[in-house]
Amino acid sequence: MALSITQACIGCFACKEVCPKNAVTVAEQGFMIVEHRCDECRSNTNGPQCGQICPVETAITDNQGRALNPPGSLSGIPQKSHVIAMTK
Amino acid sequence: MKLDKMTDGKQPDSSQLKADTQAALVATHPCFSKEGHQYARIHLPVAPACNIQCNYCNRKFDCSNETRPGVVSKLLSPAMAARRFVKVKQHVPETKVVGIAGPGDPLANPKATIASLKAIAAADPDVHLCISTNGLALIEHLDKLLEVGVKHLTITINCIDAEIGKNIYPWVYFNQQRLRGRAAAQALIDQQLLGLEAAINAGMLVKVNTVLIPGINDHHIESLAIELGRYGAFIHNIMPLISDPAHGTYFGLMGQREPSSEMLGAAREKAGQSMQQMTHCQQCRADAVGKLGQDIDINSLENVEPALPPHIRVAVASKSNLLVDQHFGYATEFQHYLITENSIQAEANFSWQQYCGGDEQCNDDKANRDLNQLAHFDLLLCSRIGLAPRQELEDLGLQVDTHYALRDISDALRQIQQQMQSEQSNQHHLLVANAANAGCGGKECS
Ligand code: SF4
Ligand code: SF4
Ligand code: SF4
Numbered sequence: 023m024a025l026s027i028t029q030a031c032i033g034c035f036a037c038k039e040v041c042p043k044n045a046v047t048v049a050e051q052g053f054m055i056v057e058h059r060c061d062e063c064r065s066n067t068n069g070p071q072c073g074q075i076c077p078v079e080t081a082i083t084d085n086q087g088r089a090l091n092p093p094g095s096l097s098g099i100p101q102k103s104h105v106i107a108m109t110k
Numbered sequence: 111m112k113l114d115k116m117t118d119g120k121q122p123d124s125s126q127l128k129a130d131t132q133a134a135l136v137a138t139h140p141c142f143s144k145e146g147h148q149y150a151r152i153h154l155p156v157a158p159a160c161n162i163q164c165n166y167c168n169r170k171f172d173c174s175n176e177t178r179p180g181v182v183s184k185l186l187s188p189a190m191a192a193r194r195f196v197k198v199k200q201h202v203p204e205t206k207v208v209g210i211a212g213p214g215d216p217l218a219n220p221k222a223t224i225a226s227l228k229a230i231a232a233a234d235p236d237v238h239l240c241i242s243t244n245g246l247a248l249i250e251h252l253d254k255l256l257e258v259g260v261k262h263l264t265i266t267i268n269c270i271d272a273e274i275g276k277n278i279y280p281w282v283y284f285n286q287q288r289l290r291g292r293a294a295a296q297a298l299i300d301q302q303l304l305g306l307e308a309a310i311n312a313g314m315l316v317k318v319n320t321v322l323i324p325g326i327n328d329h330h331i332e333s334l335a336i337e338l339g340r341y342g343a344f345i346h347n348i349m350p351l352i353s354d355p356a357h358g359t360y361f362g363l364m365g366q367r368e369p370s371s372e373m374l375g376a377a378r379e380k381a382g383q384s385m386q387q388m389t390h391c392q393q394c395r396a397d398a399v400g401k402l403g404q405d406i407d408i409n410s411l412e413n414v415e416p417a418l419p420p421h422i423r424v425a426v427a428s429k430s431n432l433l434v435d436q437h438f439g440y441a442t443e444f445q446h447y448l449i450t451e452n453s454i455q456a457e458a459n460f461s462w463q464q465y466c467g468g469d470e471q472c473n474d475d476k477a478n479r480d481l482n483q484l485a486h487f488d489l490l491l492c493s494r495i496g497l498a499p500r501q502e503l504e505d506l507g508l509q510v511d512t513h514y515a516l517r518d519i520s521d522a523l524r525q526i527q528q529q530m531q532s533e534q535s536n537q538h539h540l541l542v543a544n545a546a547n548a549g550c551g552g553k554e555c556s
Contacts, residue, residue, distance in 0.1 A: 032170050034214060036159035040283075044498055056497065068287040075161065075283040077169040096163065098280050099363055 023085065024060040025070055027053045030081040037072035037082070046072060151207035152198050154191040156226045160214035161246050162282045162298060165360040166321060166351055169214075185213070188222055189488055189507030192229035193420075199234060207238045207262070217247035220254070221505050225485065227258045229507075238262055242319070246284065246298055248305025256312055263309050264347075265302055266319040269327045270337055272296040277326050280360070303341070310342045317388070318343045322369045322377050323351045323361070335381035346385035350374050421450045422530060425460060425484065426519055427492035434514045434522055438495035439465045446487075447523055451531055454523050465499060481506060491522060 027037075027046075031053045038046040038053070045059035055072070062084075063070045073082050073090030079097065080089040160169065186194060199205045208230050210216045216223040227239050240262030241255065248265065255263075269275050275295025282294035289297055309316050318338050322328060335346055350369045353361040360366075369377070378387045425444035427436035442464050446457040462483070481499065484490070485506045493515040500510045514522035 034158045034160065034169060036161070036214070036218065036283075039159045039219060040286075044501060047497065047501065048504075059497075066286060071286060074286065074288045075159075077160065077163055096281065097360055099360055 023062055024057040025055050025062060025072065025090070026083050026085070027055055028081055028083055028089075030078050032078050032081070034077060036075045036077065040071045040075050042066075042071060150202050150204045151209055152195060152205055153209045153211050154186055154194065154226060154230075155213050156186050156188060156191050156222045157210055157212055157216040157219035158185055158214045159218040160244070161218040161284070162215070162244055162294075163280050164244075164321075165278055165280060165366075166323070166353060166362075168358040168362075170358065186226075187504075187507035188225035188229050189485070191226040191507075192233055195230050195237075196233050205237070207240060209240045209242065209262075211242040211264075215244050215246070216241045217243045217251050220247070220251050224251075224254050224258060225506055227255075227260065229485070231259050240264065242266070243305075244298070245302035245305045246282065247301070249301060249308055252305065252308055252312065256314075261314055262317070263314045264317045264319055265306055265309075266321070267299075267302050267306070267334070267338070268321050268323070269295075269330050270299055270303065270334055271330060272299060274327050274330055275299055278323065306338075306341050306343065315344045316342075317345045317347055318385075319347045319349060320381075321351050322348050322374060324367050324369050324373060326366075328369065328373065328377060331377045332380040332383075335383070335385040339384035343385065345388050346381055347388040348374065348378050348381060420530070421448055422488045422526065423448055423486060424489045424491060424523065424526065425487040426522075427490070428519060432519060433516055434491045434519055435493050435516055438490070438492040438499060438510075441465070441492065444484075444487075444490075445519065449523060449527050449530065451527070454520075454527060484508060489526070491519075 024045075029052075033048075033053055038048070041060075042063065043059045043061060045056045047054060047056055063072075068074060070082070070090060076082050076091060077096065079091045079093050079095060082090045084090065163169070195205075195208055208227075210223050210226060223241065227241075230237060231239060239258065239260045241260060242264035243266075245265040245267065248263075268278050272292045272295040275298065276292045279295050279298060280290065282289050282298045284294075284297045284301070288294075306316060306318070320327070320331065320334065322331065327334075331348065338346060350371075351361065351366070353359060353366050353368050355362040355365075378389065381387060424447040426434060426447065427438055427441040428434060428445055429436045429440075431445070441462060443459045443461040446460045448455045448457055481502050484503065485508070487508055489509045489511060490503060491511055491514050494512055495510055503510050514525075
């Protein structure tokens with residue numbers, strides 16, 4: 023039960039600022055979520071705080087690899103590749 | 111709600127600031143007064159996170175509220191920021207103003223912002239501290255800002271109508287959730303106006319930045335300026351939208367046009383009837399240094415041999431007094447060393463209240479010691495340390511190193527000194543490389 027940070031992360035520290043469990047850490051390879059600390063913000067009705075503030079699509083995923091903020095969900099910029107993927 | 115409150119006949123309340131204090135605040139600040147040009151300012155990039163998204167911003171780059179997009183500045187820790195300030199001040203003694211403007215929003219990074227401001231105020235009590243914010247978290251942090259001595263504030267307010275705002279801000283993180291559309295814009299505008307009012311009442315000199323976006327807020331500039339005037343904002347800085355598609359912003363990619371200089375002039379003229387206009391803004395980058403319009407190349411500065419040799423203050427946790435062999439949580443004192451390029455000097459031990467029992471995980475709730483007391487160190491050597499105190503120390507700008515666990519202290523110090531010597535030359539290369547990439551638009555607003 024923990025979220026993960028992907029290569030899409032731009033290292034902006036926003037998730038680290040808002041994580042109530044202090045679960046986000048900066049390792050040599052980049053930002054990551056310490057598994058045993060993250061409880062996916064279960065007690066917060068608004069859901070994972072990192073996912074709520076992260077400005078980058080696909081940077082945070084659940085344990086199934088699904089992006090909390092999928093392509094197109096934040097910027098509103100039309101995602102050509104996304105459209106193609108959906109119509110396939 | 112906010113707007114209702116404004117219609118009850120509230121008068122601008124600038125009398126709250128004694129005229130002469132205000133004049134002094136204005137005269138030496140290069141952004142608030144044209145005469146302030148002879149004084150220099152430095153922007154310190156310590157605040158990467160942001161709590162909103164603006165359509166003219168690509169978060170891969172610096173905050174474009176106060177900065178020109180296109181350059182990712184090297185992030186500084188609070189301790190590094192204070193050191194950079196001291197270094198710049200040595201070379202440019204006219205440096206009177208220190209601003210924190212990003213690269214995200216200073217108040218979305220309150221710990222780093224406040225720690226930096228404190229460290230700078232300690233280094234030079236006469237310096238003007240200012241921050242530029244989107245205003246969302248201003249109310250929440252205003253007391254802290256006043257406490258550390260911030261007297262100049264810039265808030266970017268692009269509109270006071272949520273119908274307009276929803277086309278500028280795709281989302282706002284407020285009350286632990288990402289708001290979108292009208293609700294997002296309304297939350298932001300409410301908080302901005304609350305913050306504006308409170309800051310002015312507290313005696314701060316408030317500049318308001320507005321990004322002029324043709325077809326979106328250009329028709330609204332006049333009524334915005336009237337409201338700002340009623341609140342008692344000090345000066346208004348209307349900045350042209352920069353929407354070069356190469357910056358990858360929403361506006362840039364969607365073909366939103368930039369205002370012509372005639373449009374900008376017209377907007378300033380209309381707004382000028384209710385708000386003093388600022389016409390000398392250069393839209394500086396979050397890491398700008400120097401006098402307006404003649405930025406000093408920070409890279410060349412960093413390469414110059416500083417008057418004081420660079421130094422590292424090291425705290426060592428040691429049981430045996432010979433080896434780096436103590437868990438941070440057990441330490442009741444730290445050995446204290448000052449390392450410069452050609453000396454390693456032992457200073458008086460630093461006594462300390464034990465942080466915790468030193469369990470493996472160093473629980474958060476046990477973390478009740480004030481780690482701020484350690485903030486004057488640059489580097490902490492210990493055998494182990496819990497994740498929570500490590501992070502907190504790093505937020506304070508301390509580097510924590512456990513690689514020297516069980517090694518001889520004097521060996522460790524010597525190795526750090528060697529690293530420091532080679533870093534000096536490495537940093538040189540890195541900064542030169544960065545400078546070569548720093549191709550910001552170079553667009554000026556007047
Ligand atoms: S889900 Fe919650 S606890 Fe887990 S990393 Fe994100 S903010 Fe932290
Ligand atoms: S908020 Fe998103 S982009 Fe920013 S550091 Fe966290 S995961 Fe990376
Ligand atoms: S406030 Fe600044 S950093 Fe945040 S989204 Fe807007 S322009 Fe970007």
